[in-house]
Amino acid sequence: MRTSATKRILFFLLMLCIAVPVLFPFLWMLSSSFKTQVDIVAWPPRIIFSPIIDNYIRVFAEQNFLRYFKNSLIVGLCAVGFSLLLGLPAAYSIARFKQKKLSVFILVARLMPGISFLMPWYIIFSRLRLMDSYVALILSHMLIALPIVVWIMSSYFESIPLEMEESAMVDGATRQKAFLSIILPIATPGIVTSITLSFIFSWNNFMFSQVLSMEKTKTLPIAVYNFVSYAEVDWGAVMAAAVAIMTPAIILTMIFQKYVVKGLTMGAVKG
């Protein structure tokens, strides 16, 4: 009885040790987003303050952040969607036909620093008059999403016993049919994992949007800089914008968390 109580206390302390450093910046951000500029820079920091919502008003009313939300959402969802369309069959093929070279090739594309793609992309997209278009942004963000989908899913597909589709094919299904109606439903946790991860990476991407987007298709991470001007930073609004940007990602992660963990470990063990 005693030991279990001590254990629980120790466990709690350990949790605290991890949670505090992880949550501290987040809490600081959250509290700052409700503070005036004076309270934000006050030293020592003010734990008790009278909260204001002016920062959020500046973010949503004056800067119209909903427009940037829409842009990020369109780009993220389309990039992930098209990546699934191309990536799932590719991953299946890599898993079943042992196309290791292909998978390494895709990984290399991901490992190359993104900035090395930017110049050629800029030339191509501007010649095609696709600057400041969703097409250019979606295509560029597929560079982020597609490798994630392929890598998570190919090891996931490998972990699914071959017998599953073989028995379907014995019963007269084509390989395509077996893939669509047997393999994909089994692979749902893996698919959810890759959707979540690739969407978050696309959501947070700064570099591609910085160069390829202009006023019309500006995405959220770029828009935060609307509050950073020459020799002046509007910290309250930056914090409020950061909270607003993080919220959807956090909600998404919370909903799909158990899939993510499961999907990742499935791939990791069997990969």
Next chain:
Amino acid sequence: MKSKLITLLLLAALVFGAGAQAKEIRVLVANHPYGDLLKQYIPEYEKATGVKVNVESLQESQLTTKLTTEFATNSSSADVFMTRPLQEGKMFYKNGWYEPLTSYDFSDYPESAMGVARFGNKPYLVPLVTEWQVLYYRKDLFKKAGLSVPRTFAELEAAAKALDSTDISGFASRGKGAAAVTQLSSYVYNYGGKYLDKGVAVFDSKEALDAIRFYGKLLALYGPTGVTSMSWENIMPLFQAGKVAMWTDASVFFGQIVDPAKSQVTAADVGIANLPAGPKASNPFFVVSWGMAVARQSKNKAQAMDFIKWATSADLAKKALGGASIPMSRNSAWADPAVVAKANPELVASQAFAAKNGNPFDRPYMSAVGNARDLIGEVIIESINTAGTSQKLADLAKQKVKQVNELLEDTGEYGMY
């Protein structure tokens, strides 16, 4: 067949006709009070001229990245843009990204400002906003300690020592390597030194080293904790929280430290004075922080020229200085008593002093300025870490001078000026 041809011709005429009439220009401005002011008045310009102005506003480093990518790939659609002459001017000019502004009337600009606008004998950019180094100080703390505003570096050190306490730093200035280079520059000038002399790095001279040692000593003894990682973003909040007695930095921050919505210190307690004189001189930097230029790659140069003349006009300059306290480059703005009356008299006085005695550069003026700032920054950090007493400082500076000279040679700027 014939009717088809006619339709085609008509269509072509329509397209080309529309092309000629579609008066539209793309303007890139920085997230800067002057950019905000322009955006406010652009509808008036559009109404008067019938030209549609597409404005994009970007944070300054994003602006540079964007312009660089667009120009380097030779596929820019930018017509007019805001630019930082000291940070990117030389590189942009050397790459041929600025259109020469031969038809612009520059007679209203101070000669020191024209020094960075001109390359060879042609002007390439219009000076827009200036800034100069000042000393911000707490009037209440000075009064309590019975001190007067320091006029020399010796007095500055004495005041820093007297005002320093456990709770309040006596003195603050940027300590974060590369960021500190601009603020150190006036100290170097006042000691009689320079970063570059006739296209050769000389910041290992005795004068420059004395300045670097003095700067390091002041910050180490009387500066805030952790000053070697502090730029203006970190020091301004400390000043606003009342934790700093004296702060030397660019004049651009004055508005924010007297704004009751941003500062805990009462505006009446904040003073602004000339940077104290050094042993050899009193030449604080007085620089053009922002300019405006027409893109060489612009396809609408006539409209672009017309726009830049309007956007940098004396009329707008007066509105900016009088209404938004933006320190404009144009002489006529500062000569207009009705405009100046709205500004803080101490700020106006420090502008007059700096405009007369100032040095037009606050950093090594070269293409690879970023790299050079990193190198000089290392010397500054070494000096702060040892309170200016480092034995290695002279050798370190010599080594960095060599590296900066190599940078100058790489771009063919060594010995050129």
